[in-house]
Amino acid sequence: MTDQKMHFDYLLRLGDNSLILGQRLAEWCGHAPMLEEDLALTNIGLDLLGQARMLLAYAGEVEGKGRDEDRLAFHRDTMAWRNLLLLEQPNGDFAHTMARQLFFDAFQYQQFAGLCSSSDERLAGIAAKSLKEITYHRRHSTDWVIRLGDGTEESHERMQRAVDSLWGYVPEMFDMDAVDDAMVAAGIGVDVAALRGEWDRYIDEVFAEATLSRPEDSWSVRGSREGKHSEHLGYLLAEMQFLPRAYPDAKW
Amino acid sequence: MVSLAAKDDIASILALVKDPEIPVLSVADLGIIRRIETGEDGHLTVVITPTYSGCPATEVIEADIANMLKLHGITDFTIRTEISPAWTTDWITTEGRRKLEEYGIAPPASKGKAALLGHEEVICPQCKSRNTELVSEFGSTACKAQYKCRDCLEPFDYFKCV
Incomplete structure (x- = not known):
């Protein structure tokens, strides 16, 4: 793979993470347990969509084949997506959404903090802008996991179940492949494998306060960096991409 | 021309x-x-x-x-x-802060890390009480949080610090 292709791939991974999680959160619009959360989840989704636009627009420029952010978002099939498997998992109940969010917010906070000093100035600028928003996101998901975990018997049980059921998607976040290695070597990317210790410390503190048990590391799935996704992504894309696919080149 | x-x-x-x-x-x-x-x-x-x-x-x-x-x-x-350096609420002018408060939106609190960590002191734009309570860090637009005043009991928007 050329340097240019790897740079493109790296930006695509970052942009796809934001876009797919943003789309999932948008599904809560009108369905959240209370009005404040409806606003919170859609606001967070909007921040993620904004990040995705900046990252995918940049990815398209790096690729140099004339694809803009819309082309990348709406005209790629499942195998071409590079988002983490965790993020395409269905919303489930509110506890599942919060567990997914906490795992990713804690990861993305560290990843983007690292990207702020990327040698790629444009990426560093996007990271610095996004990090302010991610700070709010992480506080929000942290608060909810603690509140539900250390809540009633019912909320505790459901929060624990959510954490258990998503735990196997955690290791993929910290995987490194040839693209990651090359980007770290070029001073562009972040060594995510090195972030796991700090992530564990943060999550363990939240679990302790939430009276939740840390799940056993018994299973894990991966594959998103090669375009191997769970079946859920296809359904998500079918909904997200419907309009531009049905009415190509439609304009507002 | x-x-x-x-x-x-x-x-x-x-x-x-x-x-x-x-x-x-x-x-x-x-x-x-x-x-x-x-x-x-x-x-x-x-x-x-x-x-x-x-x-x-x-x-x-x-x-x-x-x-x-x-x-x-x-x-x-x-x-x-341009996105860099990232926009901050510190760039809202003094005039802007005054207009926000008159409009019923509490202007962003003091500068610095305390605010970003969520420990900001928010003053009710209606009765000026400091006895206020966070309802949600997310509001009707991306830039606002929801608060309520414990003294005059009015809910209000807060322009949150970034």
Whole structure:
């Protein structure tokens, strides 16, 4: 793979993470347990969509084949997506959404903090802008996991179940492949494998306060960096991409 | 052809452009205008910043700036968006903060890390009480949180610190 292709791939991974999680959160619009959360989840989704636009627009420029952010978002099939498997998992109940969010917010906070000093100035600028928003996101998901975990018997049980059921998607976040290695070597990317210790410390503190048990590391799935996704992504894309696919080149 | 308007004139034209979501504020009050550049050929460049990454008002603001310039006979211009350094609520002017409070939105609290960590002191824009309570860190727009006042019992918006 050329340097240019790897740079493109790296930006695509970052942009796809934001876009797919943003789309999932948008599904809560009108369905959240209370009005404040409806606003919170859609606001967070909007921040993620904004990040995705900046990252995918940049990815398209790096690729140099004339694809803009819309082309990348709406005209790629499942195998071409590079988002983490965790993020395409269905919303489930509110506890599942919060567990997914906490795992990713804690990861993305560290990843983007690292990207702020990327040698790629444009990426560093996007990271610095996004990090302010991610700070709010992480506080929000942290608060909810603690509140539900250390809540009633019912909320505790459901929060624990959510954490258990998503735990196997955690290791993929910290995987490194040839693209990651090359980007770290070029001073562009972040060594995510090195972030796991700090992530564990943060999550363990939240679990302790939430009276939740840390799940056993018994299973894990991966594959998103090669375009191997769970079946859920296809359904998500079918909904997200419907309009531009049905009415190509439609304009507002 | 454009007349070579002084930067001050351009700034006063831009000060007429209102934020579409908080119409008491101008884009200048919000600190959205980064720079005004006038080339020797008379070409004008207005450099703006988005507030939040996904803020849908950004594109409306750009269109409003273009319309306001055209309305004043300026046609030879470019509007460019820069994200770095990232916009901060510290760029909201003193005038902007006063207008926010009059409008019923508590202006962002003190600068610095305490605010970003969520330990800010928010004053009720209605009765000026400091005895207020966070309802949600996310509100009707990306830039606002929801609070309520424990003294006058009014709910209100807070322009949150970033």
